[in-house]
Amino acid sequence: MNKPIKPTESELEILAILWERGASTVREIHEILEQQKEAGYTTTLKLMQIMHEKGLVTRDASAKTHIYEAAVDRELTQRQLLNKMIDTVFKGSASQLVMQALGHHRSSPEELDMIRQYLNEMEKKQK
Amino acid sequence: MNKPIKPTESELEILAILWERGASTVREIHEILEQQKEAGYTTTLKLMQIMHEKGLVTRDASAKTHIYEAAVDRELTQRQLLNKMIDTVFKGSASQLVMQALGHHRSSPEELDMIRQYLNEMEKKQK
DNA sequence: CTCTTTGTACGAATATCTTCGTAAACGAAT
DNA sequence: ATTCGTTTACGAAGATATTCGTACAAAGAG
Numbered sequence: 079m080n081k082p083i084k085p086t087e088s089e090l091e092i093l094a095i096l097w098e099r100g101a102s103t104v105r106e107i108h109e110i111l112e113q114q115k116e117a118g119y120t121t122t123l124k125l126m127q128i129m130h131e132k133g134l135v136t137r138d139a140s141a142k143t144h145i146y147e148a149a150v151d152r153e154l155t156q157r158q159l160l161n162k163m164i165d166t167v168f169k170g171s172a173s174q175l176v177m178q179a180l181g182h183h184r185s186s187p188e189e190l191d192m193i194r195q196y197l198n199e200m201e202k203k204q205k
Numbered sequence: 206m207n208k209p210i211k212p213t214e215s216e217l218e219i220l221a222i223l224w225e226r227g228a229s230t231v232r233e234i235h236e237i238l239e240q241q242k243e244a245g246y247t248t249t250l251k252l253m254q255i256m257h258e259k260g261l262v263t264r265d266a267s268a269k270t271h272i273y274e275a276a277v278d279r280e281l282t283q284r285q286l287l288n289k290m291i292d293t294v295f296k297g298s299a300s301q302l303v304m305q306a307l308g309h310h311r312s313s314p315e316e317l318d319m320i321r322q323y324l325n326e327m328e329k330k331q332k
Numbered sequence: 333c334t335c336t337t338t339g340t341a342c343g344a345a346t347a348t349c350t351t352c353g354t355a356a357a358c359g360a361a362t
Numbered sequence: 363a364t365t366c367g368t369t370t371a372c373g374a375a376g377a378t379a380t381t382c383g384t385a386c387a388a389a390g391a392g
Contacts (some may be wrong), residue, residue, distance in 0.1 A: 086379060094293050104339080121381050123340070128379090142388055143339065153305070156294055160306050163290070166221055167283055173316035176303045177323050178280065179287050189300040190324055196304050197317055213349065231369080248351050250370070255349090269358055270369065 082158050083150050089129055091115075092122075093155070096135065096148040103143050209285050210277050216256055218242075219249075220282070223262065223275040230270050 085093055095110050096102060108122040126146055129135045138145040160175075168175045180190075212220055222237050223229060235249040253273055256262045265272040287302075295302045307317075 088380070090293055094296070098296065118382060120340090120383080124342090124381080125379095127341080139340095156302075156305050159290065159294060160302070163286065164306065166217055167286060169221070169225070171316070172306045172312050173320050175283075175287070175306055176320055178283050179291065179299045179302055179306075180323065180327065185299050187328065189298070190328060193300050193303055194321065194324055196307065197321055200307065201314065201317060215350070245352060247353080247370090251351075251372095252349095254371080266370095 082162075083134070083155050085129075085134060085150075085155070088125055089134060092125060092129065093134065093148055093150070096146065097152045101138075101145050101147040103145055105143075107146070209289075210261070210282050212256075212261060212277075212282070215252055216261060219252060219256065220261065220275055220277070220279075223273065224279045228265075228272050228274040230272055232270075234273070 091111065091114065092107055095107050099106070099110075104123050104126055105119070107126065108117065108119050111117050111122055126135065126137075130137055130146070134148070134150055135146045136149045137147070164170060164172050164175055168178075180193075218238065218241065219234055222234050226233070226237075231250050231253055232246075234253065235244065235246050238244050238249055253262065253264075257264055257273070261275070261277055262273045263276045264274070291297060291299050291302055295305075307320075
């Protein structure tokens with residue numbers, strides 16, 4: 079069995095940026111992070127170094143300014159976090175989670191349509 | 206603005222049990238917790254005392270054996286955890302989260318139907 | 333070359349979470 | 363009343379996460 083990826087809160091914020099932007103320098107990450115919350119530069123640096131030790135990111139250290147990249151798959155990580163949440167907080171009922179998510183995070187009609195299509199496809203495959 | 210409820214991993218496990226069972230003693234909680242993971246009795250006790258300090262649970266200490274009850278709303282907590290997750294891990298797209306959740310946590314046809322109904326209702330209300 | 337800026341490395345302080353041992357209080361049973 | 367099992371209270375150790383100061387290296391400007 080694969081060991082679950084378990085980034086901390088702060089690490090997750092950085093991963094999210096890396097997934098979004100692709101390979102980035104510490105400064106680039108830091109600049110974006112700063113818009114979301116207060117953070118010192120060396121704090122961000124240290125975090126990313128630790129993430130490197132843990133294998134959450136890879137880095138290219140060939141130039142003076144290192145370049146970091148996410149080393150864990152986005153969807154896989156999302157899935158693991160979700161499953162854990164479904165188990166502990168939603169008594170194993172994914173549909174409850176889904177309705178909770180839709181009910182309070184106003185989604186556009188287009189998004190709702192996408193979900194509907196997705197539901198239909200799932201049902202077909204199940205037969 | 207309301208301060209977000211931010212239980213730790215362990216606290217969440219206990220809250221889930223309290224939500225499910227209603228008011229309970231430490232021993233009752235502990236017995237259930239033990240089925241899920243290894244834990245010493247005093248560890249569970251201490252956790253619940255801390256949760257009481259934090260205001261996550263209330264307790265009736267009139268008898269020798271105290272009785273605890275969840276002090277935070279289940280749905281509100283679920284919502285806050287979900288919203289945070291949507292923001293950081295899913296770029297603010299609830300539908301992406303929904304599809305991830307449905308795709309990998311096998312749901313019964315009944316559940317899928319419930320969600321479909323829910324979608325329809327939402328669409329009506331939006332007009 | 334010297335000075336300034338930008339970057340990494342490292343260590344340490346702080347905070348938070350988790351776990352558990354020990355002691356004291358209480359009630360029930362003998 | 364003494365003993366035994368159950369429960370709470372407390373404190374402290376251990377683990378993990380977060381933050382930042384300082385030192386040093388490298389590159390560019392003058």
